[in-house]
Amino acid sequence: MARQKNEGRRQAIIDAAIVLIAREGLGAATAAIAKEANIPNGSLFTYFPTKNDLLNQLYLEIKSEVIESVDEGFSDAIGERAQMLHMWTRWTAWGARNAEKRRVLAQLSASDLIPEEVKLAGYTAANRSVNLVQQVASQGALRDQAPAFAGAIVESFAATTMDFMIRDPARADEISLSAFEALWKALR
CATH class of the missing domain: 1.10.357.10 (Tetracycline Repressor, domain 2)
Structure with missing residues (x-):
């Protein structure tokens, strides 16, 4: 069964990506984005299958x-x-x-x-x-x-x-x- 997506988590990922990309550039790691969003690294890929999708x-x-x-x-x-x-x-x-x-x-x-x-x-x-x-x-x-x-x-x-x-x-x-x-x- 597919995991239920949470809009709050999705937005936390977007917000974290903005902060890290603004600070570090497009090379910001997905693990760092997940950490900034306060979610497990693998959860990021539930919302965005690849970094390019994000x-x-x-x-x-x-x-x-x-x-x-x-x-x-x-x-x-x-x-x-x-x-x-x-x-x-x-x-x-x-x-x-x-x-x-x-x-x-x-x-x-x-x-x-x-x-x-x-x-x-x-x-x-x-x-x-x-x-x-x-x-x-x-x-x-x-x-x-x-x-x-x-x-x-x-x-x-x-x-x-x-x-x-x-x-x-x-x-x-x-x-x-x-x-x-x-x-x-x-x-x-």
């Missing part, structure tokens, strides 16, 4: 969390600028609040351990924001560039902004808004 699920869950945060209230924003500002402030605020998750997502996004079809699923789920960036960028200096290039510029801009928001939390909102103004001018 990493892929981790990627999708963090990506989904970012998308949910950005999409919340998105439809209330009217016009491209208001929508971009909404997307930007929600995204950078999430990143500033979730430094470990952001660090893990960056490592996973750059890793060959996450197959292209899984990365594509994350990209597709973010279609509202991706389409908006492409639409805005198509009107400015980047209009003749590949859409992925504009997206990469926006992601780099966001990462830098989040880093500075974390360094100076008292000015985080000001930093985010200043960066948005610069980004908007760069895209338009």
